[in-house]
Amino acid sequence: xxxxxxxxxxxxxxxxxxxxxxxxxxxxxxxxxxxxxxxxxxxxxxxxxxxxxxxxxxxxxxxxxxxxxxxxxxxxxxxxxxxxxxxxxxxxxxxxxxxxxxxxxxxxxxxxxxxxxxxxxxxxxxxxxxxxxxxxxxxxxxxxxxxxxxxxxxxxxxxxxxxxxxxxxxxxxxxxxxxxxxxxxxxxxxxxxxxxxxxxxxxxxxxxxxxx
Numbered sequence: 001x002x003x004x005x006x007x008x009x010x011x012x013x014x015x016x017x018x019x020x021x022x023x024x025x026x027x028x029x030x031x032x033x034x035x036x037x038x039x040x041x042x043x044x045x046x047x048x049x050x051x052x053x054x055x056x057x058x059x060x061x062x063x064x065x066x067x068x069x070x071x072x073x074x075x076x077x078x079x080x081x082x083x084x085x086x087x088x089x090x091x092x093x094x095x096x097x098x099x100x101x102x103x104x105x106x107x108x109x110x111x112x113x114x115x116x117x118x119x120x121x122x123x124x125x126x127x128x129x130x131x132x133x134x135x136x137x138x139x140x141x142x143x144x145x146x147x148x149x150x151x152x153x154x155x156x157x158x159x160x161x162x163x164x165x166x167x168x169x170x171x172x173x174x175x176x177x178x179x180x181x182x183x184x185x186x187x188x189x190x191x192x193x194x195x196x197x198x199x200x201x202x203x204x205x206x207x208x209x210x211x212x
Contacts, residue, residue, distance in 0.1 A: 086124035
């Protein structure tokens with residue numbers, strides 16, 4: 001099993017709130033990252049956002065994978081669970097600095113440590129892998145002062161998968177995807193993160209509609 005141990009980011013951050021991250025295991029996992037609390041003097045003013053984008057309640061942390069904890073995804077349907085497994089692959093690839101496509105291929109192999117990645121989850125992950133640079137640029141352009149590097153790692157993975165489906169998916173309506181990924185963020189991360197994910201994916205969906 002893999003767990004997460006979070007190292008302090010070199011940048012000062014807000015006081016940490018409880019977070020739940022994930023990584024691959026025999027059950028869809030959830031990794032817990034526990035940033036060290038910041039003192040009041042360490043906390044910078046948050047950047048002004050003229051469009052009032054809800055921001056996550058903490059900054060991103062460097063994550064070391066140690067062991068996994070099962071994620072409470074039993075209430076989700078099969079397609080949502082496949083999306084969560086794809087997010088798991090994106091999170092692990094990000095933490096380990098390996099390619100998403102390479103890791104997805106590895107995770108389809110049965111081992112004693114984990115169940116193989118379902119084909120549906122692999123397809124979701126590969127949508128992001130095929131357009132990773134474009135998707136990251138789009139997220140960055142709409143998140144303004146809150147860069148990808150500052151986002152909590154699990155929020156970053158959720159946004160990447162959600163934006164991949166909105167921009168390059170198979171025709172699922174944006175409102176359905178917004179509801180889906182907001183629910184996933186609420187389960188895997190924090191309430192603040194769910195609002196952040198919803199607002200940012202809504203911006204991306206609106207911009208896509210404007211551009212046709």
